[in-house]
Amino acid sequence: MTGGLIYAEESAPYTIDGIFPGFREHATERPVTDYYIHNIAGEQVRTFDITEGHERDTEWADAVLRRKMDSWMAEQVHEITREAGGGLLTEVKVNGLLREDGEIIGVTCEELDPIKADFVVAADGVNSELAREAGLMDWEEPEEWFQGVKAVVDMPGDAINERFGITDEEGEAHLFSGDLYDGVRGGGFLYTNQDSLCIGNVFHLDSIVEEEAEVQDLLDALLTHPVLAQWLGEEYDEREYSAKLVPDSKKAANPSPHQGRLALVGDAGGQMQAQGPIIKGMNHAVTAGALAAEAFVEARSRGEPDSAGERYERRLHDEGVMDKLRPTRYEVASALSENDTATRLAERALDSSVGRLGVRMADRAGLLETAYSSPYLATMMPDTKTPYVTLPTIIGEAVTACPVSAEDFGGGCYRDETVQSNGDEKRVVSLDTQPCVECGTCAIVADTQWEHPSGGKGVEFREG
Amino acid sequence: MHSVVLTKGVPDFREGQVAFDEDGHLERGNTPTVMNPNDKHALRTALQTKVRHGGTLSVMSMGPPGYGDVLREAMETVYADDLYLLSDRELAASDTWATAITLATGLQKMENQPDLVFAGFKTADGETGHTGPQACWCLDWPIITHVVALDVDEDEGTVRAKRLVEGDIEEIETVEAPTPAFIVADPEFEPTYRKAAHRLTLKDLRAETKERAENHEEHLTTWDHADLNLDPDYIGLDGSPTIVSSVDPIPKAPAEREATVVDPDDGEGMGEVFEAMEPFADGRSEAAGD
Structure with a gap:
């Protein structure tokens, strides 16, 4: 899934519509013609127009739903x-x-x-198992990640036009920040599609853990906030709920994303740029993919196919991609310089000091033991076919940070339950991977051995 | 390499589809016709052969003109190139023997002579499993039944198969036969496509067949007994030595237990339930030890 806006940058060597003519016509929703940020303090909202900052270096930017986009692609x-x-x-x-002999020669x-291959381009997303197996990425530090959750809300095209005051050819992006998230660092977004809205939050993962925040509640806080009522009205239908991890490229992007014949592109290599509140990922993935292809063609034509990875890395730096992903200093101020408040706001979201992950439950070892010995869990233990998450070693964090789990909430992956037996009360955490949206959060915050399900067996987003 | 799959339309025996008259006899007119479910094993085996070895694939059936949907389904399942229907009033009421003679004649008449013929693992209506082997007997070809894995060596003109001995999953033997040959796939047959190239071929075939199946009648050849040069005395009802004297419905098994519904709020009723359960509560440990 994606948030999701896709950008075509003027300074980029490749854009998606350059590679796939007809992309905007067939695969996208509405363009972003107006961009606003709303700073919320209680019942007060201050709105800033950041369209100018958004348009800087932007050839175009469109909202997309990945199901439609990926099917066409x-x-x-x-x-x-x-x-x-x-x-x-x-x-x-x-x-x-x-x-x-230890060298990568393909994939299993x-x-x-x-499959043997001269060059393997891992574009397998934020949870790339290849990147981790090669030791090029890890799932260690919550500080390096954001978690995004999104609801696709149904709204007929005419209603969107009327409520936002736009035409069919126009679209809007709105960002939300402020005290509606109880101190969890991050913000919300709203993008207009042809006949739906994407509404979601992106938070620093370590902040979710630290505040023990229930991410569903935070999404509800946004969806039910009066500022959204002007567009949503009193009732709205949610078409889909989804979540994903977002690498913070400033910390997570691998500056040398290759090893032997393996190269990482996009989220797999942490290539997701948080430019202040504006998140750009897919455009960098497009460029990186094309540069990897260029590098391989050149390497092969020179009779040095094994140099493709090196050439790819050089191109990422020469074309300025890596400098956008890992700038020497964060350049938010310049992107949003027209308004000081917006600048401070964005800086606050980016630069706040980050606490170490604390262990929430003192008795977690005992709790785990109980969980492992529960007969209910025994039947739920993962096999290789469908469930694919082991029990977390730090249960408390997983339950709150997991976007489909919650304490006292019956529908999620990890359920924190109180079980009564023989007058005794025990707290156990149960695992049911059926609602898993495969975001990978638990692998980072709770050290589960998360891995993708078998081909065709995983979550299938209708909207994405 | 040319393969033919034999298929048959049978009454849809699924609950809610099948209709019986007052005497418990099947009402054929009110029961939809579907492809014999067991033919799917033959189709899957044939498809695997086509994907791995290329070539052409035909589907052949004997039946009334209304078999179009059955053939279309078969075409979509197996990505067949063309369809053959042996259809004629003279062929009506054939038993397995007369059907086998007709099918064998149809196979011999094909311009593109088959290397492999795949037959289903018995039909859902007759349950005999005779027709395929009998057709093979008419042609005097080798037959391999209960096939669970299949490999073709086109250069050698041989087919090698793993088959269940006596239909038993515990015992598997490997056999080899010269082509042309008959193959009867066992329900245990699982097609495997472990090569990327095979999966891509499957994808190509799927796209290509989708178009073809929409106009499947253009790819259908229908032959009657005259086309096949068959003597009416040896086909249809006249050519069928099997005599079905009667069909008896299987009586419903009588219920052996009595059930009583008790409302959980009914204290008296629940008391009786507990009373009735009491002897079992004492014997719980024994029961667990069984």
């Missing part, structure tokens, strides 16, 4: 690659790196025989 990619003898395969889980798959 998949057809294009399959058609183009099929002509060259390749093709796009889905419902296959790439589960590891194929090595010979759950559903297919190993």
Whole structure:
């Protein structure tokens, strides 16, 4: 899933519509023609127009829903690659790196025989298992991550036009910040699609953990805030709820995202730029993917195919991609310089000091033991086919930070339950991976052995 | 490499679909016709062969003209190139023997002579499992039944199969036969596509067949007994030595237990329940030890 806006930057060597003509026509929703940030303090809201900052270096920016976008892209990619003898395969889980004498020579798959390759481009997203197996990325520090949650809210196109005062060809982006999140660092967003809205939050993961925040409650705090009532009215239908991790490229982007024949692009390599409150990811992934391809073509034509990774890295730096992802200093002020309040706001979101992850439950060892010995859990323990999360070693954090779990809430992955037996009361955490949205949060905050489900078995977003 | 899959339309025996008259006899006119569910094993085996070895694939069936939907379903399932229907009033009421003669003749008449013929694992209506082997007997080809894995060596003109001995999953033997040959897949057959190239071929075939299946009648060849040069005395009802004397409905098993519904708020009723359960509570440990 995505938030999601996709950008085409004027300074970038590649844009998605340059590579796939017709992209905007077939795969996107509305363009962002107006951009606002709302600073909320109690019942008071101060709104700033940041369209100018948004338009800087922006050729265009459109809202997208990934189901529609990816379906269209998949057809294009399959058609183009099929002509060259390749093709796009889905419902296959790439589960590891194929090595010979320690060197990466391809990938292994759950559903297919190993595939040898001259160059492996891992574009397998924020939870890339290949990047972790190669030791190029890790799931260690909550400080390096944001967690995004999103609701797609149904709204007919005419209603959007009327309520936002726009035409079919226009769209808006709104950001929300302030005290509606009880001190959890981050903010909210609203983007207009053709006949729906994307409304969500992006928070610093360590802050969610520290504040023991229930992320669903924070989304509700936004959805039910009076500032949104002007657009949502009294009732609205939620089409889909989704979540994902967002790497903070300033800390997480690997400056040398390759090893042997493996190169990382996009989220897999932490290439997600938080430019103040504006988050740009897909555009950098597009550029990185194209640069990786360029690097391989050049390497092969020079008879040095093994130099593709090095060439890719050089291009990321030469083309300025890495400097955007990992700037020497955070350049929020320049992006939003027209308004001091907005600048301070953004800086606060970025630069607040971050506390170390604390262990919330003193008796967690005892609790875990109980959890592992529960007969209910025994039947829920993961096998290789469908469930794919082990029990967390730090249960408290997982329950609150997991976007589909909550204490006293019956529908999530981890349920904190009080079980009564023989007059005794025990607290156990139960695991049920059925509602898992595969965001990977538990792998970072609670050290679960999270891994992707088998091909075609995982969560399927209808909107994305 | 050319393969043919034999399929049959049968009454849809699923609950709610099948209709019986007062005497418990099947009302064929009121029961929809679907592809014999057991033919899916043959179709899957044939598809795997096509994906791995290429070539063409035909589907053949004997039945009334209304079999179009069955053939279309078969075409979509197996990504067939063309369809053959052996259809004629003279062929009506054939038993397995007459059907086998007709199918074998149809196979011989094909311009593109098959290397492999795949037959289903018995039909849902007759449950005999005879027709495929009998058709094979008419052609004097080798037959491999209860196949759970299949590999073709086109250069050698052989087929190698793993099969269940006596239909038993515990015992598997590997056999080899020259082509042309008959293959009867066992329900245990699981097609595997472990190569990226095979999956891409499947994807191509799926896209290609979707279009073809929409106009499946353009790819349908219908032959009657005259086309097949068959003597009416040896086909249809006249050519069928099997005599079905009668069909008896299986009586419903009588219920052996009595059930009483007790409202949990009914104190007296619940008291009786506990009373009735009491002897079992004492014997719990024994029961657990069983």
